[in-house]
Amino acid sequence: MQCSYYDAAVCRSCALMGQAYDLQVQGKERHVRRLLPGGVEWLPAVAGPESGFRNxxxxxxxxxxxxxxxxxxxxxxxxxxxxxxxxxxxxxxxxxxxxxxxxxxxxxxxxxxxxxxxxxxxxxxxxxxxxxxxxxxxxxxxxxxxxxxxxxxxxxxxxxxxxxxxxxxxxxxxxxxxxxxxxxxTLRMRVNGIDLHLRPQSFFQTNTEVASAMYRQAAEWVDEADPGSLWDLYCGVGGFALHCASPGRDVTGIEVSAEAIASARTSRDELGLERVRFTAADATAFALGAARPPDLVIVNPPRRGIGPELAGWLESSGVRHVVYSSCNAESLARDLAAMPSLRPTRARLLDMFPQTAHYEVITLLERGHDRLSRPLPVAG
Missing domain, CATH: 2.40.50.1070 (OB fold (Dihydrolipoamide Acetyltransferase, E2P))
Incomplete structure (x- = not known):
């Protein structure tokens, strides 16, 4: 992508401007692979258009x-x-x-x-x-x-x-x-056939095409694990929770923003999902105060990560699977170190932010003996 603003040094926000896009994606994948433990099965990176992608x-x-x-x-x-x-x-x-x-x-x-x-x-x-x-x-x-x-x-x-x-x-x-x-x-954000409702102060991913792929990947892993109960922590307007809802599955979405929760409830009601509930609360406080853990947890935290309290709770909770969507691989690596019983087995880079060094990565964590059917590759 060529940019006259960048060439004239008027704006240098896009630090990778001028670098071939496939090389940008490869560099991001090398970066996240260095930070995550070995033995992870890496799925092909998801990359959309290198320009005109921002919503x-x-x-x-x-x-x-x-x-x-x-x-x-x-x-x-x-x-x-x-x-x-x-x-x-x-x-x-x-x-x-x-x-x-x-x-x-x-x-x-x-x-x-x-x-x-x-x-x-x-x-x-x-x-x-x-x-x-x-x-x-x-x-x-x-x-x-x-x-x-x-x-x-x-x-x-x-x-x-x-x-x-x-x-x-x-x-x-x-x-x-x-x-x-x-x-x-509210602004209707149609993603993978699901209408998400965005209110003015609610968060939504910047790149709709790549966000759609991210939700599909999470839903695929969740359906393969087939949990009877699921929490979506830091759920925003409910993207992961709504994509992973299924008959016979209890889904709970937790988000501190009351505006985002109102949006998520609107989508749930339109879809007629009776076993999905959304609550405005702090994700860590909700988990620590719960009577029992679910079968699977999805976390999609801000750049700081989930932090030691929630990571410690997940480590000791007995939760069998965690889907961790991260916009900061450094905080993801810190959180993984605090959850040694939950090993990352699959991961996928999602280039949500072309022309910059930023990216998303979605990772499936599995507790030792509860691995899904697909065998782990040999690290190397």
Whole structure:
């Protein structure tokens, strides 16, 4: 992939830009293989398009109301416009000039980091597989919400619009308060025939195509193990839990975000899954407080991993199988070291983030004598 922003040193966010894509994937696989123990069966890596793959854009707003920029800030805190970034598909990038004009029409003053003044900090856009859009305006206060609401028709056919309030001067993307501005408050994300419902503050994977493959892989391993009960910890909007639901199987999804749990329950009810339940709770606290463990646990933690408490609980719980989806192989390796009885037997790299050194890896862990039928290969 060629990028004029990278070539001009305007943006260097994509550290692997200019490297052949197949070499990028090979390098990531070498990295994760060094971190995981030997004796793992590695399935072929999953790689989607090397450009136009992002389903979301987190655009920092700079410049002025009359001439706004959508992109990033430079070292001095000035706006750098990245509307032509090749990571965004046309169905997503087409909204950028509309947003630029909207900022001017609605008289939204971009926030100046050096001066700590202004209102509009970020614009967050998400694209559904069906081509619908969610737009979120991250604001310093509610002062401009009425103007945004007044000019909503100028945005055209956008399914979900909200205002997020981030009053503090800090390096975060969004704040705690979300103000819905459209009657629709969820974006339908259709993945492998399952409708996941994304609310403004809910998390969803950046690469829909690769995320779909990740859910299919987890479901394949789960069906092969055929557990009677399953927990999906850090379940988000329920992607793993809903893909792994099956008649006769009790599935419990746990996620600290109440918004994400509300979305997961909507999907469950639409699918008529009576033996699937979702609860808003801390994953570690839920596990440590449970009366008994399930047959299988799926974990999909943030970059920090599951941590020593949950890893220790899994090690001593007697759980036979764990499916661990990780976006940080270093924290995955630390967690595996704390669970020596649960050995990784199969793994697969999922290149969710082409042009960068980041990736996802999904791993099947099995407790000693409870290995699935497929024999382990000889390490080497």
């Amino acid at each position: 979301k854009a987190k655009m920092v707003v700079g410049g002025t109301s009359a001439r706004p920029t959508l992109g990033i800030l430079d070292g001095a805190g000035r706006g750098v416009d990245l509307q032509a970034c090749g990571l965004y598909p046309p169905a997503l990038s087409r909204i950028f000039p509309v947003l630029e004009a909207f900022i001017t029409t609605a008289r939204l003053t971009p926030y100046s980091v050096p001066d700590r003044s202004g209102e509009l900090k970020n614009v967050l856009v998400t694209l559904s597989p069906d081509g619908e859009l969610m737009v979120r305006f991250v604001l310093r206060s509610q002062e401009s919400v009425a103007r945004i609401r007044k000019h909503l028709p100028d945005l055209g056919d956008v399914a979900v619009v909200s205002a997020n309030i981030l009053a503090e001067h800090k390096a975060v993307v969004e704040g705690p308060l979300e103000i819905p501005l459209t009657s629709a408050q």
